[in-house]
């Protein structure tokens with residue numbers, strides 16, 4: 001028996017958007033994959049020799065970069081944060097649209113001018129990406145790493161500003177924050193382990209199947 005090809009997909013919000021793309025690419029997982037109550041992490045599919053694993057969004061990049069999975073679906077935010085040279089991101093899946101932005105309390109924003117910053121302290125899940133962004137525009141960034149609920153940081157005195165993902169803007173609004181600078185627009189990408197691309201014959205056809213599935217969806 002040949003070793004199965006493993007595709008790492010993030011659990012959580014992206015999962016429902018990934019499902020139709022997987023199906024269009026010819027990969028239909030067993031029902032347990034979509035069962036939120038299932039504790040299983042590895043799933044069979046109806047595609048010969050292809051299995052799925054369901055992991056946290058940030059861990060998809062790690063599994064694929066280390067070759068534990070050969071392909072994966074991951075936000076461009078996560079790709080930029082880790083910057084793994086072992087990852088190749090050949091297909092923009094056009095799902096998981098959001099942006100990474102700097103936000104601060106509305107009262108501070110009323111008099112603040114981001115162009116005048118020389119040093120910022122921010123709470124974020126993306127310290128590397130944040131530091132790189134600010135360094136490129138000559139601002140020194142001090143990052144407090146959080147894994148969620150960044151929006152609490154300004155009112156509780158952890159950091160006056162945050163760098164977080166924004167989509168509808170509802171989370172910022174409900175926490176009294178306003179977006180003052182967009183760092184980068186984000187979508188989910190198909191990622192491939194560079195070595196697997198050369199050594200596993202099934203990888204390239206699968207990448208092409210995803211590419212076609214996205215093109216058909218965009219054309220519809």
Ligand SMILES: Nc1ncnc2c1ncn2[C@@H]1O[C@H](COP(=O)(O)OP(=O)(O)OP(=O)(O)O)[C@@H](O)[C@H]1O
Pocket residue numbers: 010011012013014056057058074075076077078096097098147165166167168186187188
């Ligand atoms: N509000 C949003 N709208 C659209 N896409 C988003 C949004 N928030 C996050 N994403 C995308 O989904 C990915 C996963 O998001 P996030 O890390 O918030 O998920 P999560 O389910 O909370 O994961 P975890 O529990 O592992 O932290 C992000 O890397 C990003 O690419």
Ligand SMILES: O=P(O)(O)OC[C@H]1O[C@H](OP(=O)(O)OP(=O)(O)O)[C@H](O)[C@@H]1O
Pocket residue numbers: 013147148149164165166167168169170171172
């Ligand atoms: O602009 P909005 O549409 O409100 O979306 C933005 C929110 O979505 C993401 O959080 P998520 O819901 O994934 O929760 P978590 O990061 O705290 O796990 C992000 O971290 C923001 O908090």
